[in-house]
Amino acid sequence: MDFNPTPPPRETLRAYLSKKGHVVKNWKLRLFVLKPGSSYMEYFVDETKEQQHLPQGRVPLYGTRVMEYVYSSNNNPREFCLSVETEHKNWIISTGSKAQQMEWIEAIKHAIETSVETDEIKIQKHKSIEKQLHLDGKNKNKTPVLKLLLLGTGESGKSTVVKQMKILHHKGFSKEEEEFYRNLIYINLLDGMALLIHVIKENNIEIPQETLSAVKNYSSWYRVYIEKRNKNGIRNNPIGSMIPTSILNNNNNNNNSNSLRNNGGGSSSSELDKKMTHLSLDGSTCINSNSASSNGNTTTTTTSNSNSTNIHNRSNSDGSNNNIFNVQDFGIPPIITNYISTIWSDPVVQSEVMLQAQKYHINESTQYYLNEIKRIGKPTYQPVNLDILKSRATTNGVVETDFNVNGDVIFRIVDVAGQRGERKKWINFFDDVTAIVFVAAINEYDQKLVEDNCTNRLHESLNLFDSICNDSTFPKTSIILFLNKIDLFRDKIKRTSIKICFPDYAGDQSYEKSSNYIKNSFLSKKKGGNGVNSQNFIYFHFTCATDTKSFETVFNSVRDIIISKTLEFYC
Numbered sequence: 001m002d003f004n005p006t007p008p009p010r011e012t013l014r015a016y017l018s019k020k021g022h023v024v025k026n027w028k029l030r031l032f033v034l035k036p037g038s039s040y041m042e043y044f045v046d047e048t049k050e051q052q053h054l055p056q057g058r059v060p061l062y063g064t065r066v067m068e069y070v071y072s073s074n075n076n077p078r079e080f081c082l083s084v085e086t087e088h089k090n091w092i093i094s095t096g097s098k099a100q101q102m103e104w105i106e107a108i109k110h111a112i113e114t115s116v117e118t119d120e121i122k123i124q125k126h127k128s129i130e131k132q133l134h135l136d137g138k139n140k141n142k143t144p145v146l147k148l149l150l151l152g153t154g155e156s157g158k159s160t161v162v163k164q165m166k167i168l169h170h171k172g173f174s175k176e177e178e179e180f181y182r183n184l185i186y187i188n189l190l191d192g193m194a195l196l197i198h199v200i201k202e203n204n205i206e207i208p209q210e211t212l213s214a215v216k217n218y219s220s221w222y223r224v225y226i227e228k229r230n231k232n233g234i235r236n237n238p239i240g241s242m243i244p245t246s247i248l249n250n251n252n253n254n255n256n257s258n259s260l261r262n263n264g265g266g267s268s269s270s271e272l273d274k275k276m277t278h279l280s281l282d283g284s285t286c287i288n289s290n291s292a293s294s295n296g297n298t299t300t301t302t303t304s305n306s307n308s309t310n311i312h313n314r315s316n317s318d319g320s321n322n323n324i325f326n327v328q329d330f331g332i333p334p335i336i337t338n339y340i341s342t343i344w345s346d347p348v349v350q351s352e353v354m355l356q357a358q359k360y361h362i363n364e365s366t367q368y369y370l371n372e373i374k375r376i377g378k379p380t381y382q383p384v385n386l387d388i389l390k391s392r393a394t395t396n397g398v399v400e401t402d403f404n405v406n407g408d409v410i411f412r413i414v415d416v417a418g419q420r421g422e423r424k425k426w427i428n429f430f431d432d433v434t435a436i437v438f439v440a441a442i443n444e445y446d447q448k449l450v451e452d453n454c455t456n457r458l459h460e461s462l463n464l465f466d467s468i469c470n471d472s473t474f475p476k477t478s479i480i481l482f483l484n485k486i487d488l489f490r491d492k493i494k495r496t497s498i499k500i501c502f503p504d505y506a507g508d509q510s511y512e513k514s515s516n517y518i519k520n521s522f523l524s525k526k527k528g529g530n531g532v533n534s535q536n537f538i539y540f541h542f543t544c545a546t547d548t549k550s551f552e553t554v555f556n557s558v559r560d561i562i563i564s565k566t567l568e569f570y571c
């Protein structure tokens, strides 16, 4: 006789389990209840809600699948998960143990087999299909947004890349932005000249009488100008985050004479301001009176000049002469333009002083602006794109800008501040990154870091690149390396070998060999090599971020790579 025992009736299964949120993606503890014969599994906030039968949600069981699920996340991995999937939605639930996971999977499977399609389920299914169709239609018309994160050490050229994008994809700069940059260019130029004067003084550099006279007059004017500039701050700033705060800060006690720009690249006038005190503030103080120069010779930069043209002291800084210090509204005064021209046309300044100034972290664009002093010094001066690209202000915080590229795709470019102290903030912008553009200034191989005035800048950049390209947060993110400032590199390599930075370098001093060595030094940082099939293959380009034509070519190639690697996701 066949004995066919009926399985024992299943009991209601109840337990607090964690459920992954659908909207806010965190884990929520819920009381799950699975009753035998029910077509739903319900979950409640707590027992009280269960007693009142007010479920927080219901998981339909008809036509549903249940399976084990592995939830791995860098920050918060979960064990013993299961996933319940309908055609249009799935629930991820984390249990407390392997046994509990199996128990719930078995019970749900059984409930699925015995469930029936109720009218409520039919209506719900219909609604979710409609919702999905609606969403699909919306997404079809939506331009995909690709997030590009610009990373790199301070002054490497990240913000310059954003400016190029504005020129190429935003039809250039607005009137407001042009106005901001006009003023920034004045500041860069005037501070650059002040720094050169400081270098002359500190290094006892011999200059002819005519230059000396211009130096003294410029210094006495600059002193008052700075005072007024600090008092007024910078008006009409269209790009708040780019205000060079170092310029506004008057309490800088940095005594390191080689570290004038406390904020790494922005002009630091407060330091210069102090230095300028002994540079003929009252017209009677002289520079290096009979002091010995570094080579032991007596300099000829001596002159106590009681008749000295103290034409720009405070007493005439008010009233009708006030405009002479109001550069923002009236431009650089013609007489100051003349002093600058005189000083800059001195070959000693262009060679020896300029060379020494690198140790003082002089802004690389100073030379360009000084060469253009006649044009920039005109009262009607309006900056051209190249002037704007050359301007320098340290980025503060983070600037996100959307660029609609040919109507196909939006590139959301995130520009961050590159200095050491700022990098801990970067992590907040690592979510949903499509690609990282790492900008490294390869001309920095003989320069020291602004932050500590001792670390080699290129070493710092290599170390930073190492940590970025091997960061597990970006396992599938494309990385594009911009080996930037090749124009300055090409120039410098004629004078200085990269051996100063890479003692093992055995090649010659040619541009090709030296730049190739630096490129390989970067690529070799990637652990496991940079094979074409690796998920975050590093693409590289040699760039000059201030050259719009060449940048356009580079960007088009970057755009194609990113789009081809990403867009299949949207299709």
Ligand SMILES: Nc1nc2c(ncn2[C@@H]2O[C@H](COP(=O)(O)OP(=O)(O)OP(=O)(O)O)[C@@H](O)[C@H]2O)c(=O)[nH]1
Pocket (backbone or CB within 6 Å): 152, 153, 154, 155, 156, 157, 158, 159, 160, 161, 264, 265, 363, 364, 365, 389, 390, 391, 392, 393, 394, 395, 396, 416, 417, 418, 419, 484, 485, 486, 487, 488, 543, 544, 545, 546, 547
């Ligand atoms: N000659 C030359 N100058 C460049 C190049 N790229 C950038 N610069 C200049 O370098 C300076 C610094 O560039 P930024 O774009 O401000 O540097 P950044 O990386 O944004 O710096 P932080 O905001 O401090 O992190 C600016 O004066 C630029 O004009 C380049 O390829 N060639």
Ligand SMILES: [Mg+2]
Pocket (backbone or CB within 6 Å): 158, 159, 160, 393, 394, 395, 415, 416, 417, 418
């Ligand atoms: Mg910047």
